Amino acid sequence: MVKYVYAFEEGNKEMKTLLGGKGANLAEMTRIGLPVPLGFTVTTEACNKYYEDSKEMRQEIIDEIFINLQELEHKTQKYFGDIKNPLLVSVRSGAVFSMPGMMDTILNLGLNDESVEGLAKVTGNERFAYDSYRRFIQMFSDVVLDISKYKFDHILEVEKGKSNLEFDTELTLDSLINIIKQYKELVKKETRKSFPQDPKEQLLMAIEAVFDSWNNPRATIYRQLNDIPSHLGTAVNVQSMVFGNMGHTSGTGVAFTRNPATGEKKLFGEFLMNAQGEDVVAGIRTPQTIEHLKDVMPEVYEQFNNLAELLEKHYKDMQDIEFTIERGSLYLLQTRNGKRTAAAAINTAVEMVQEGIINKETAIMRIEPMQLDQLLHPTFDEKSLKQAGKITQGLPASPGAATGRIYFNAEDVVKASKENEKAILVRLETSPEDIEGMVAAQGILTARGGMTSHAAVVARGMGKCCVAGCGELRVNEKNKTFKVNDKVFKEGEYISLDGNTGNVYEGRISTSEPALSGNFAELMKWADEIRSLKVRTNADTPGDAEVAVKFGAEGIGLCRTEHMFFDEERIQVVRQMIVSKNIEERMIALNKLLPFQMQDFVGLFKAMGDRPVTIRLLDPPLHEFLPHSDDDIKILAEQINAEYQGLKEVVEELKEFNPMLGHRGCRLAITYPEIYEMQVKAIIKAAIEVKNQTNIAVKPEIMVPLVGHEKELQVIRKLIIDTATIVMEESKTEIEYLVGTMIEVPRAALTANQIAKHAEFFSFGTNDLTQMTFAFSRDDSGKFIGEYRRKEIFEKDPFERIDQAGVGKLMEIAVDLGKQTRANLKLGICGEHGGEPDSIYFCHKLGLDYVSCSPYRVPIARLAAARAAVINKDQSK
Ligand code: ADP
Ligand code: MG
Numbered sequence: 091m092v093k094y095v096y097a098f099e100e101g102n103k104e105m106k107t108l109l110g111g112k113g114a115n116l117a118e119m120t121r122i123g124l125p126v127p128l129g130f131t132v133t134t135e136a137c138n139k140y141y142e143d144s145k146e147m148r149q150e151i152i153d154e155i156f157i158n159l160q161e162l163e164h165k166t167q168k169y170f171g172d173i174k175n176p177l178l179v180s181v182r183s184g185a186v187f188s189m190p191g192m193m194d195t196i197l198n199l200g201l202n203d204e205s206v207e208g209l210a211k212v213t214g215n216e217r218f219a220y221d222s223y224r225r226f227i228q229m230f231s232d233v234v235l236d237i238s239k240y241k242f243d244h245i246l247e248v249e250k251g252k253s254n255l256e257f258d259t260e261l262t263l264d265s266l267i268n269i270i271k272q273y274k275e276l277v278k279k280e281t282r283k284s285f286p287q288d289p290k291e292q293l294l295m296a297i298e299a300v301f302d303s304w305n306n307p308r309a310t311i312y313r314q315l316n317d318i319p320s321h322l323g324t325a326v327n328v329q330s331m332v333f334g335n336m337g338h339t340s341g342t343g344v345a346f347t348r349n350p351a352t353g354e355k356k357l358f359g360e361f362l363m364n365a366q367g368e369d370v371v372a373g374i375r376t377p378q379t380i381e382h383l384k385d386v387m388p389e390v391y392e393q394f395n396n397l398a399e400l401l402e403k404h405y406k407d408m409q410d411i412e413f414t415i416e417r418g419s420l421y422l423l424q425t426r427n428g429k430r431t432a433a434a435a436i437n438t439a440v441e442m443v444q445e446g447i448i449n450k451e452t453a454i455m456r457i458e459p460m461q462l463d464q465l466l467h468p469t470f471d472e473k474s475l476k477q478a479g480k481i482t483q484g485l486p487a488s489p490g491a492a493t494g495r496i497y498f499n500a501e502d503v504v505k506a507s508k509e510n511e512k513a514i515l516v517r518l519e520t521s522p523e524d525i526e527g528m529v530a531a532q533g534i535l536t537a538r539g540g541m542t543s544h545a546a547v548v549a550r551g552m553g554k555c556c557v558a559g560c561g562e563l564r565v566n567e568k569n570k571t572f573k574v575n576d577k578v579f580k581e582g583e584y585i586s587l588d589g590n591t592g593n594v595y596e597g598r599i600s601t602s603e604p605a606l607s608g609n610f611a612e613l614m615k616w617a618d619e620i621r622s623l624k625v626r627t628n629a630d631t632p633g634d635a636e637v638a639v640k641f642g643a644e645g646i647g648l649c650r651t652e653h654m655f656f657d658e659e660r661i662q663v664v665r666q667m668i669v670s671k672n673i674e675e676r677m678i679a680l681n682k683l684l685p686f687q688m689q690d691f692v693g694l695f696k697a698m699g700d701r702p703v704t705i706r707l708l709d710p711p712l713h714e715f716l717p718h719s720d721d722d723i724k725i726l727a728e729q730i731n732a733e734y735q736g737l738k739e740v741v742e743e744l745k746e747f748n749p750m751l752g753h754r755g756c757r758l759a760i761t762y763p764e765i766y767e768m769q770v771k772a773i774i775k776a777a778i779e780v781k782n783q784t785n786i787a788v789k790p791e792i793m794v795p796l797v798g799h800e801k802e803l804q805v806i807r808k809l810i811i812d813t814a815t816i817v818m819e820e821s822k823t824e825i826e827y828l829v830g831t832m833i834e835v836p837r838a839a840l841t842a843n844q845i846a847k848h849a850e851f852f853s854f855g856t857n858d859l860t861q862m863t864f865a866f867s868r869d870d871s872g873k874f875i876g877e878y879r880r881k882e883i884f885e886k887d888p889f890e891r892i893d894q895a896g897v898g899k900l901m902e903i904a905v906d907l908g909k910q911t912r913a914n915l916k917l918g919i920c921g922e923h924g925g926e927p928d929s930i931y932f933c934h935k936l937g938l939d940y941v942s943c944s945p946y947r948v949p950i951a952r953l954a955a956a957r958a959a960v961i962n963k964d965q966s967k
């Protein structure tokens with residue numbers, strides 16, 4: 091028989107899939123004897139059954155829940171709905187991967203008109219009992235009965251207004267009783283039923299509501315953003331309540347064992363006295379820093395500090411811990427590996443290796459390659475920052491630098507960013523409803539909330555710059571303005587945020603490039619020791635190449651020569667070349683282009699030194715270089731001294747129905763060999779020049795695009811070698827170069843044994859290969875891929891992550907066949923996939939020699955390649 095419910099004593103930390111992250115860790119803490127309130131977990135399997143049964147809870151699951159409830163009553167000696175000593179529980183969601191704040195939690199369940207009296211009696215605190223009941227009705231109605239929270243807030247605010255109160259904690263017993271009465275009336279009005287009084291009914295309704303919340307819109311978006319599959323389901327934890335709102339010796343808080351923004355090894359967190367759960371994160375009252383607990387309750391602080399250290403050692407990772415103090419006793423309510431910024435992840439991992447807690451491989455596996463992205467983006471330019479006008483300061487909730495126009499709700503931010511506008515989301519405080527706006531924004535600014543507020547936690551997870559709790563900000567979300575020190579800022583105006591200091595500036599501030607240093611450099615060094623896959627870069631200019639070398643690129647895997655043609659000086663000559671009526675005319679234009687191309691390559695070779703440089707010969711259809719409107723054609727006609735009508739005809743003639751499958755790539759060289767001839771001359775001449783000037787042995791690798799048939803390559807290879815030989819003989823200098831091909835046409839992959847006869851290297855052009863394998867146009871697939879993903883036909887866009895089953899299969903075939911012909915065939919990848927971690931793992935497994943990606947992806951690829959080596963080693967053990 092399947093077991094659907096586990097008491098905390100029955101589980102452990104390895105059981106995340108079944109018990110969810112929260113449940114497994116509650117069980118683990120219970121198992122190792124830490125102070126955790128008793129409870130039980132309803133499994134993710136129960137959740138999945140619930141969905142299988144069309145959202146109906148099976149009797150066997152219900153029975154198991156009630157058996158466990160009975161045991162809980164027995165152990166706590168408290169009873170559900172009891173007038174003398176009632177058991178109250180929290181009902182808490184807990185997915186396999188933590189999704190902070192994405193799903194719902196209900197506290198104080200079990201209260202009704204009678205048990206509230208019981209609670210008052212055992213605690214000797216009527217005010218507390220009624221305050222708990224009030225909170226419960228509100229939370230239950232919001233989560234289970236789907237009645238908007240603001241309707242309850244309104245009642246509360248009116249009641250507070252009557253006696254001019256600022257904080258909920260100041261409400262008198264009478265007002266609380268009055269509020270509860272109004273709350274219940276509201277429930278009756280909204281649901282046409284009375285607020286449920288039977289605790290068992292409350293419990294089942296709450297558990298179902300948590301199951302339902304697995305599919306609420308914000309949880310769904312969060313899962314999509316974080317690649318969490320929806321079939322996992324959520325577990326539900328039912329736990330007996332402890333109370334942080336029982337007066338001045340009670341409280342609640344959250345703390346990290348290290349600073350989640352910087353990694354500094356020091357408790358980092360916040361707490362609030364006389365408060366319950368959500369109060370800390372909701373940003374209603376501003377919490378105090380955890381150090382302050384030392385002054386308020388020194389013994390509890392000491393105990394907490396010890397437990398935090400113990401948990402970190404036990405889990406061998408930075409912990410994010412939730413706790414509650416009930417009348418001086420400390421309880422732990424949750425622990426999990428803390429979410430952290432990339433900087434904190436690196437510092438923590440490197441320092442834990444130095445502290446002897448983990449090894450280098452584990453450190454490498456601790457950092458998600460894509461997280462590095464956060465560190466590879468520009469920060470504010472020092473000079474420009476000094477001149478900037480600071481308007482106020484908030485908490486440095488999530489590092490980075492952001493400049494943009496201000497918008498006051500998620501929708502406006504999304505709209506602005508669709509129009510390519512850089513936007514900053516400004517809110518009083520954020521809530522899970524704002525998530526889409528937070529994704530689209532450059533940065534987030536909030537007036538309320540602390541370092542663990544929703545805005546702060548979510549922004550850090552996304553690696554997005556955030557300044558939170560900016561107390562001087564008077565935000566008017568309705569009028570779309572904010573005021574700070576008498577100055578009013580309106581929607582659309584520019585501000586800049588510094589997530590490292592919390593400073594807020596008016597206007598725009600220019601940014602500067604990041605650098606690899608300190609622990610980051612140390613970690614990358616370890617990655618380089620561990621990885622076997624080489625990392626090159628896709629770069630077309632010396633500038634790009636220099637950035638890439640700084641980030642550790644070991645060569646250029648793809649230089650697209652056509653990008654050099656668009657330069658203003660030369661596009662005219664390129665056009666002249668294209669519209670030439672005969673070879674003589676074309677040669678005149680090509681000879682003009684030659685020195686330009688040569689200088690391009692000289693720059694590139696100098697930047698790369700003796701690292702290999704792969705240069706791809708001209709690839710795109712020629713008409714891409716031509717003007718299209720009549721007016722532009724007229725202008726061109728004048729410039730190149732041609733006749734308008736004739737030119738227009740040439741342009742028309744070059745138009746293709748399907749240019750992606752048209753006259754491009756090596757096909758151009760079959761019809762116009764003189765174009766590639768010029769390019770090869772430029773490459774070899776440049777190599778000779780650099781060799782003579784600097785004595786560096788330049789290593790060009792000449793790459794032919796879009797080959798599908800061995801004879802195409804055979805012809806072009808001869809052309810390349812003949813041309814190069816002439817140039818080298820003329821200058822009496824020998825250059826070592828390779829000739830190879832892209833593998834981007836399925837036929838090339840399938841006949842790779844034949845192709846390899848004429849190629850010293852293969853480079854997988856997985857963009858085109860994906861396009862041609864799926865027959866998806868790269869330029870049009872945006873229209874439908876989104877729907878494919880929503881319908882879960884695709885887990886990921888195949889243009890982002892290699893489709894291993896199809897495109898990957900072709901790569902595998904090409905590798906096998908190619909090596910049969912040429913054992914030392916050099917293998918690489920230069921499509922966008924070369925910078926995507928999962929695709930990099932795949933390339934490692936295929937046995938490629940290198941991946942090539944954009945300069946800013948190079949460190950990501952180095953780390954991903956190291957992780958691939960670690961994973962592979964573990965698997966082959
Ligand atoms: P989330 O997953 O959003 O963090 P939790 O289930 O952790 O939600 O609940 C939020 C907060 O509610 C907790 O941090 C804790 O302060 C409070 N809480 C939950 N269960 C209990 C309990 N049994 N006793 C006291 N407080 C609780
Ligand atoms: Mg929690």
Ligand code: MG
Pocket residue numbers: 709795796834855857858
């Ligand atoms: Mg291509």
